[in-house]
Amino acid sequence: MVATTVLTAEPNYLRKSHRVSLPMVVIIGERAYRTRDWSLTGVGLEDFDQEIRPGEVVSATLRLPMQGSRLELQQALRFTGQHGDVFGFEFHELRPRNRRILRHYVELAVEGKLDNVEDLIAVVTAPEVSTPIQEALNLADLDNEELISRFRFRSALTLVFAFLFLVLLLATLFYNTTYRVSGVGVITGNLTKVSAGTVGVVTQVMKQANQPVKAGEIIAYIADEKYDQQIALLEQRQIELRKKLALVETARAGITNALIDELEELVKTREKELNRARRLHRERLISFKDLAYIENQYRQARIALARERRQSETRQTSTLAEETSLKRALTELEKRLVELRRQGDIRPVVSPSSGLVFNTGIQKGQRVSAATTIALLQDDRAPYVLLSLPVESALKLSPGMKATVVVPRLRREYSATITALGYSAVNPEVTISQEASLNETLVKLTLDDPKVRLPAHLRVNVWVKTFSWRWLLPSP
Numbered sequence: 001m002v003a004t005t006v007l008t009a010e011p012n013y014l015r016k017s018h019r020v021s022l023p024m025v026v027i028i029g030e031r032a033y034r035t036r037d038w039s040l041t042g043v044g045l046e047d048f049d050q051e052i053r054p055g056e057v058v059s060a061t062l063r064l065p066m067q068g069s070r071l072e073l074q075q076a077l078r079f080t081g082q083h084g085d086v087f088g089f090e091f092h093e094l095r096p097r098n099r100r101i102l103r104h105y106v107e108l109a110v111e112g113k114l115d116n117v118e119d120l121i122a123v124v125t126a127p128e129v130s131t132p133i134q135e136a137l138n139l140a141d142l143d144n145e146e147l148i149s150r151f152r153f154r155s156a157l158t159l160v161f162a163f164l165f166l167v168l169l170l171a172t173l174f175y176n177t178t179y180r181v182s183g184v185g186v187i188t189g190n191l192t193k194v195s196a197g198t199v200g201v202v203t204q205v206m207k208q209a210n211q212p213v214k215a216g217e218i219i220a221y222i223a224d225e226k227y228d229q230q231i232a233l234l235e236q237r238q239i240e241l242r243k244k245l246a247l248v249e250t251a252r253a254g255i256t257n258a259l260i261d262e263l264e265e266l267v268k269t270r271e272k273e274l275n276r277a278r279r280l281h282r283e284r285l286i287s288f289k290d291l292a293y294i295e296n297q298y299r300q301a302r303i304a305l306a307r308e309r310r311q312s313e314t315r316q317t318s319t320l321a322e323e324t325s326l327k328r329a330l331t332e333l334e335k336r337l338v339e340l341r342r343q344g345d346i347r348p349v350v351s352p353s354s355g356l357v358f359n360t361g362i363q364k365g366q367r368v369s370a371a372t373t374i375a376l377l378q379d380d381r382a383p384y385v386l387l388s389l390p391v392e393s394a395l396k397l398s399p400g401m402k403a404t405v406v407v408p409r410l411r412r413e414y415s416a417t418i419t420a421l422g423y424s425a426v427n428p429e430v431t432i433s434q435e436a437s438l439n440e441t442l443v444k445l446t447l448d449d450p451k452v453r454l455p456a457h458l459r460v461n462v463w464v465k466t467f468s469w470r471w472l473l474p475s476p
Contacts, residue, residue, distance in 0.1 A: 019044075022109050026089075027061040028077075040102055042080070042090040052079045057092050064105055071105070073098050181396055181466060185387035185405070185445070187458040191358060192377045196368040198347050200224045205364055207375065211357045218348045219375050220362060227345035234337050241333065245326040248319060260312065263305040270298040355379035358456055378456050385416060385445040386426065387462050394421060394441045396466050403445055406461040407454065414452055416445040418464065 019037040026033050026045055036044040043062075052058070055078065062073040075098055077089040091098075200222040207219045224230075277294040280286045358376040362368060385405055389397075399418050406413045423430040425444050435441075445462065 020106055020109075022106065023065050025063040025065075026077075027063060028058055032063075036086050040091075040094075040099060042088060043077070044083075044086040044088050046086060048087040052087075054079055054081055060089075062098075062102075071101070073101060181389065181393050181464040183387050183389055183393075183462055185385040185443075185460050185462040187383045187454045187456060187460060188386055189384040190378055190381045190453075191456050192353060192355075192379050193373050194219060194349060194351065194375045194377060195370065196222055196349060196372045196374055197370055198222060198224050199226055199369050200347065200367070202362050202364055202366045202368060203346060205360065205362060207351075207357045207360065209357055209359050213351045213355060213357055213377065215351055215354045217351050219351055219357070219360075220349045222347045222349060222368060224345045224347050227340070231337070231340060234333060234340070238330065238333050238337070241326055241330045245323065245330065248323045248326060260305065260308055263301065263308055267298070267301045267305055270294075270301045274298045349374050351375075351377060353377065353379045380453070382447065382450045382452065383454050383456065384419075384447065385460060385462060387443040387445060388440050389443055391439060391441055394443065397421060397443060397464060401464055401466065403462055403464040405445065405447065406463075407458065408461065409458060410454075415448045416462075417448060418443060419446045420444040 019039045021037045024035045024038055024043065026035060026043060028050065031050070033045040033048055036046050038044065057076050057078045060075055060077045062075050064071040064073070075094065076092040078092040080088045080090050082088070202220055203223050204221040205219075206221070207213055207217075213219065274294050277286060277291050281288065281291045356378045358378045360375045361373055362375075368374070397418060399420060401418045403416045403418060404413055405416045420426075421441060421443050423435055423438070423442050426442055443464075
């Protein structure tokens with residue numbers, strides 16, 4: 001019997017192992033199936049007629065025909081799926097010995113030496129040594145040559161694409177670094193809003209625009225419209241707390257021990273009955289069963305007395321804790337009332353920091369809400385610059401770029417650095433749709449010298465240099 005070898009035409013690197021069409025019979029249960037092809041990782045069976053689910057593992061026998069003999073291997077198979085009329089099975093936990101046998105069988109078939117049974121028997125009887133090497137089966141030098149030629153072609157193609165990408169990148173960098181971006185910015189970041197904090201009417205304005213102010217100094221007075229309402233609510237709350245406290249104190253004082261007294265009397269009665277029963281038992285007038293019954297009644301009476309004492313202590317503790325909590329709340333409420341009456345209905349609006357009053361947006365007699373801005377303070381903080389640019393120009397900028405800020409009014413210039421781009425960098429309440437729909441964007445620049453102080457809302461010229469030769473030098 002001469003076995004013929006048929007190899008499928010597919011590159012070696014596309015699969016774990018080559019598929020071969022050498023004869024093999026797979027026996028599952030009592031049914032033998034013919035293989036379409038097989039490899040060192042699995043087999044493809046034809047006319048498989050058993051019910052099986054993907055991932056299910058079955059026991060099988062692999063029968064390899066040879067010259068005047070046959071070789072059988074016990075191996076578990078895991079069903080992977082059906083491709084047309086071929087059912088694919090993968091070797092489940094293939095032992096190294098079986099792998100060597102299958103590999104050597106294919107090599108003998110390729111070399112036309114399947115009649116050399118002694119060589120295969122030597123492989124079968126060789127000691128089993130585990131190895132992590134799971135290399136694919138090499139069947140011919142033509143496959144290696146095809147693999148090398150494909151590798152060379154794809155390597156050359158990759159180098160060509162890399163070169164084109166590099167040329168495109170250098171051209172883009174050259175285009176984006178041949179000019180500078182400039183615009184008119186505004187000084188900001190050193191203003192603080194002072195709100196009214198209450199609803200009422202302005203009775204007096206103490207500070208005007210361009211006047212210095214110190215931290216804690218009064219800017220305006222506001223007559224609180226809710227003063228009487230707040231006092232009334234607090235007094236009503238005070239009355240409710242006092243009533244509740246009186247009820248709790250009455251309840252704590254009214255907790256009686258009548259039940260405890262009755263239980264104590266019951267215990268004494270049961271104790272007398274127990275003593276009398278013990279005497280009668282000694283005189284043989286009652287049985288031991290009657291004595292045990294009376295002893296049980298005595299014990300039950302003592303248990304009921306102890307339980308009631310414990311519950312009484314718990315009620316006393318809970319009532320006392322509630323009384324303490326109410327007294328504490330009442331004390332805090334009284335302090336709040338005293339503080340409100342001391343302050344009166346006129347609320348002073350004080351400056352949170354020292355600086356200069358940039359603007360006051362109120363007048364005497366004006367009604368304000370809690371969120372109304374009373375004044376804008378220019379405090380002692382380092383300002384930053386906001387620059388509005390078209391989105392096309394903003395594409396050329398990124399955080400970290402250096403810029404020059406020129407103040408024409410002061411005839412000075414300062415160095416600055418771009419720290420953020422976009423409206424959301426200044427106002428976190430800007431939505432994504434607003435950020436994306438606008439044709440302009442904001443650029444935030446921070447002055448390099450933190451000691452510089454500039455007037456708020458001052459207009460300045462900004463030049464951003466989009467290229468620096470220092471970027472080409474190696475970093476230290």
